[in-house]
Amino acid sequence: MTPLLEIRNLETFYGPIMALRGVSLEVHKGRVVTVLGANGAGKTTLLKTLSGIMDPEKGKILFEGQEIQGKEPHKVVRAGIVHVPEGREVFPLLTVEENLALGAYTRSDKAEIARDRDMVFSYFPILSERRKQEAGTLSGGQQQMLAIGRGLMLRPKIMLLDEPSLGLSPILTQEIFAILKKLNQDEGVTMMLVEQNAAVALDLADDGYVLELGRIVMSGSADKLANSDDIKSFYLGHANEGARGERRWKRRKTWR
């Protein structure tokens, strides 16, 4: 089966700095794929290159078998790829409803749009309550919900989520990830999720990749990743206390 999204040997630069050093990965339809990595690993760059905000120097991005690398972002959006950026970035002076309407900007089927808006409200009831409120006055968690809801309004074939847990309380993170899970299960939304919070990401995802310094160092099912010693000690914070019960040093990563 051809993957919905396939990335081959992607290289992206910030001026002279090579942020992606040859990344290849696949996302199959209906799956949730997470890309884990620390600060500066290249996660956001990867999403920006996918959605056309940045152009790759080398490599291919195949979406439904078509090459889309280097295309203008609006064309990428029309192809069905929605990027929910890091830090929400909702339109603060527009109301919740207006933000959602903007999400459906490329569509014209009014009845369907209204149906989708109700669907978004059913997943995020709080947004329904505040539909007339300016988005800038929402809490961080509500803004994140709005950003996801706005993305859904496009009926995307794949959603690229950049750190939805950023700046949110653990409870709110749990809540949002539960909704993402439901969206994937009930609506069949394919997702590519970039996260630093490995615990919630691996819980939600089917497959995962670990990105370090612009290269993929590990890949596999989310279960396999969650059980790897390196993931446990470097991403899940499982401390091996050692013989003295207060170990400070870190083991070397082997990625297996």
Add this chain to the structure above:
Amino acid sequence: MTRHDKIPAMVTVKGTAINAEPGSRPVLVDGADTIPRLFQHRCKQDPARVAHREKTLGIWRAFSWDDYWNHAKWIGLGLKRLGLKRGDVVQILSEDRKEWLYFDMGIQCVGGIASGIYTTDAATQVAYILKDSACRFLIVENEEQLDKFLEIPDGAPGVEKVIILEEEGLHALEGDRYMFLPELYALGQDEEKAAPGSFEAEIGQSAPEDVALLIYTSGTTGAPKGAMLSHENILAAMQAGLRELAVEPGAEQLCFLPLCHIFERNNSSYFPLAARSIVNFAESPETVFDNLREVSPQSFSAVPRVWEKVYSRVLILAQEATPLGRLAFSLAMKAGFARADAQAAGKSLGPIKGLAVGLADMLVFRNLRQLLGMDRLKQGISGAAPISPALLRWYRAVGVPIYEGYGMTENAATCTVNRPAANRLGTVGPVMPGVTVRIADDGEIQSHGLTNFKGYWNLPEKTAETFTADGWLRTGDIGRVDEAGFLTITGRLKDIIITAGGKNITPAEIESRLKFSHYIADAVVIGDKRKYLSCLVMIDQENVEKFAQDHKVPFSDFASLCRAPQVLDLIKAEVDQVNIEFARVEQIKDFRLIDVLLTAEDEELTATMKLKRATVEKRHKALIDDMYRS
């Protein structure tokens, strides 16, 4: 010195008096017949002279021979106060640092035997060595190494005191069994006040035939064995080094390979004692190349893996250069290779080619050498594993002459070496002064000389097996000596494969050819009692990743890189290339890639990053079975 009835004739080499006749006894270096005496002499000779440099908080700081003396003295006396007796083994579990050498000397000066444990060893291996050497005093570097000691299941009851070099993170540590380095120094200072001159008196008791150090050999089969090297062994090695290696007074050196291994130990602990060179300690294994550039050593000895890495880095840099830069580099390489080949053939270049080489050197190679930190290097040494002649030729072309040598722990790493005046690519050179080599009927290389070790610690039977009836050392390697006396290694005796067809094959010969490929880091040839030969290949991660990226081969992690059909084709082409050079029965019919990225911690690799045949065959049995299934 009156300790010896007869003093042999001496000669001064590089400012140091050594035996005029290599191999004559007693072996004297500047009049000293043991390591502690030479150490004492050197420290008193020129105390303010720089002995070591270490980087702290980003700045290289110098430490003098006087520092060396004082700290070694406090360590020696401190250990003595703790109850160290002459002949006791002290184990050092630490990365390279100046204190490693302070301990090496301190221990030996009071009659102890200094031995090192690899920091990459697992707790079980540490436990084995501690028990085997009846170690009472263990030196650990830091928290990480201490935790390894604490993981030993039976608690290593023989160890009475653990001395810790770095206090960081260990303030809560309690118990009489542990001591931090400053406390040991204080103890030594106390002892010195109580009994002045006792350290010098201990040095006076040292004798050439005493065991100075134990080197645990990694042993590709079975448990590690402690090879006992005497003071005389090491002094004989120093003399050979002064004569034929780049052991130079005042030369800057870089210490970065494990000091528990004889190769780095000679280079960084003993040869500097003979030559008064300056040892710079690399900050960590990860920073070696940066440190190399900072230090720009005059003398640099490394294992093939390191030379290969430097080469790969240059190739990658060259490929990523501007088109003009690439053109200049390829033109320069052409001229450089012409020079290398002319040198190898002993011919001189014509005036036009000579001019081209001069230009290439001035415009390209000089910068390159500066970039690598090899602009002052006159005689690089490669040892401990076979190196590709093509790689040596490349280095020759860029103006960095490297000479391949051969030796093993059991002859204090002193056997043969190529040198500026006598160099043949593909051989390991003529014998070193004072050493004799012969080839036995079964092809085994046997060596004789004062560098031959005393035997294995507590293993008289193994020791007896290692020597022939007439006292020559069985190296276990097979090889041949050409008409000019150059030795070529062809394999290991016990690795000889006898195929199901009854054909004897030395795998090392095939394996070295495979390794010469930039894409193959190491390989193990299989085929004992089998119908045909096959091999397991460990790919060179950096170069194969680069290949994949350049050829648009998608891969994610290391395993997926090893699965990529194009990578398999690439390795197949390399294997086919090697097969051409061998007879049909010696050809590799099938291969598999080891798809885990092995690190020094893995049992499959030796300290010099070579694959261990027995372990690899056991761990990757499934891959091997798969090749012989049909």
